[in-house]
Each structure stands twice: as structure tokens, then as C-alpha cells.
Amino acid sequence: MFKKCKVVMLPARKATTIAKSMTSGKLFYHKTLELAKRHNEWEGGTFMNLYVLSDDKIEANDWCMCDDRNHISENPKYRLGKCIKIVNGWIYTMDGMGENPDWTKKIIATTDLNLTVLSDKSNFEVPLPMPSDLFIKKYCELKGIDQVLVEYENKGKCVKCKREKEGHVCECGEDSNYEYQILPKLASDNTITIRKVKDSYTKEEVIKLLETYSDFVDDLYRPHTSNNILAWESKDEWIEKNL
Numbered sequence: 001m002f003k004k005c006k007v008v009m010l011p012a013r014k015a016t017t018i019a020k021s022m023t024s025g026k027l028f029y030h031k032t033l034e035l036a037k038r039h040n041e042w043e044g045g046t047f048m049n050l051y052v053l054s055d056d057k058i059e060a061n062d063w064c065m066c067d068d069r070n071h072i073s074e075n076p077k078y079r080l081g082k083c084i085k086i087v088n089g090w091i092y093t094m095d096g097m098g099e100n101p102d103w104t105k106k107i108i109a110t111t112d113l114n115l116t117v118l119s120d121k122s123n124f125e126v127p128l129p130m131p132s133d134l135f136i137k138k139y140c141e142l143k144g145i146d147q148v149l150v151e152y153e154n155k156g157k158c159v160k161c162k163r164e165k166e167g168h169v170c171e172c173g174e175d176s177n178y179e180y181q182i183l184p185k186l187a188s189d190n191t192i193t194i195r196k197v198k199d200s201y202t203k204e205e206v207i208k209l210l211e212t213y214s215d216f217v218d219d220l221y222r223p224h225t226s227n228n229i230l231a232w233e234s235k236d237e238w239i240e241k242n243l
């Protein structure tokens with residue numbers, strides 16, 4: 001399934017593989033830091049980072065971005081932080097600030113290598129997932145893409161050690177006691193899968209969507225799920241995931 005996510009670009013503190021030219025405003029991207037640095041030297045630009053933000057629930061140790069709209073007289077300010085605790089729904093980050101959940105979003109992928117999390121597998125701090133090379137290139141070509149669809153999947157995590165499900169019995173000895181969460185699908189190179197938000201459809205695509213939707217409605221009106229509130233909530237969810 002796919003979820004609509006927001007993409008934000010911000011100036012970076014250190015050199016990155018993406019930069020914005022000061023003269024032309026163009027974005028350029030190189031596969032290696034060396035090439036990007038050299039290009040940036042003669043082009044004269046600012047290094048940038050990309051952040052993919054979702055509406056996913058924020059928990060302790062998640063990186064999040066606060067779009068600080070309290071400063072209405074200035075440009076919107078963005079602040080990055082790692083959540084340390086949630087109190088009455090407010091998101092507290094390492095600098096002790098409490099952020100309003102309405103304008104604080106979870107960072108699910110980024111080119112910013114400074115945002116690290118403790119890996120389930122290795123017990124080392126590792127960078128967050130990245131958008132793919134292809135996406136970064138496209139983003140630079142188009143000088144920005146504000147909204148994308150990100151592929152999610154249902155992942156099982158061990159209730160005891162919180163590691164990802166592998167096999168019937170977890171390494172920690174816990175026997176098939178897993179909790180399931182909808183999380184971004186990751187490729188083996190730690191990149192997320194991004195699809196563009198469509199705004200026009202061919203006749204064939206509309207037919208395919210109608211078929212998917214009628215299957216979905218069939219499922220909804222089976223006796224055990226027939227419930228109007230559920231149907232309406234789920235219709236919005238279906239639209240969010242499929243359109």
C-alpha cells in the first residue's frame with residue numbers, strides 16, 4: 001500500500017551530494033560527495049538535504065520535523081529533532097522543547113546522514129532510510145516535488161526485543177509473539193520506494209481502480225465488517241492509499 005508523504009528540502013550544515021546554485025537556483029546532484037563538492041566550488045551554491053515526512057505516529061527515538069508556524073511574521077521555520085518522550089500528545093525533543101503534534105511530522109527518509117537511529121540488527125547507530133538515487137535526480141530536475149506516495153508494508157516486530165520478525169521463534173527466544181505495524185517498505189540498500197502522486201488517469205487505469213474499489217467494498221460489507229462508520233473512514237483511507 002502507498003501513503004501520501006511530504007518532501008521538504010533544507011540547507012545542510014555539512015557538504016552533501018545535493019546543492020543549489022546561488023546564481024541560477026538550479027539543483028544538482030552527484031553520486032559521490034567528491035563530485036558534488038567540486039561542482040559546488042565552481043558553481044557557487046549551498047548544500048541541501050531532502051526530508052520525507054509522514055503522518056505516522058511519532059514515538060520516542062523517532063526523528064521529526066517541526067514546521068514552526070507560530071512565527072507567522074517570518075518565513076516558515078523548520079526544526080529537526082529526535083523525540084525523547086511524548087507528554088499529553090506533545091512531542092518533546094532533545095533540546096527540551098515540546099512541539100505541537102499538529103505541525104510536527106515524522107521523518108521516514110532523508111539524505112541527511114546526521115540523523116541516525118539505533119539499528120535493530122547491529123546495535124549500531126545507522127542513518128535513516130534514504131530516497132532512491134532516481135528520486136533525488138528527478139527532484140533536482142523538476143526543482144522540487146512537494147508530495148509523493150511512499151510504499152508501506154505490514155511488518156511484524158517481536159514484542160519482547162522489538163526486532164523485526166525473522167522466522168517463527170525470535171533470536172531472543174520469544175515464541176511467535178509479534179506485534180504488527182505498517183511501516184515504510186525498505187529495499188536492501190535502505191531506500192524507500194516512492195511513486196509520484198498522479199493527477200491524470202487513462203481509461204484503463206480508471207477501470208483497474210474501479211475493480212480494486214469494488215473488491216474493497218465487497219470486503220467491507222461482509223457481515224463481520226458491515227458498519228457504516230467503518231465504511232466511511234475506510235473509504236477515505238482507500239482514496240489516500242490508491243489515488
Ligand SMILES: [Zn+2]
Pocket residue numbers: 158159160161162163170171172173174
Ligand atoms: Zn525478540
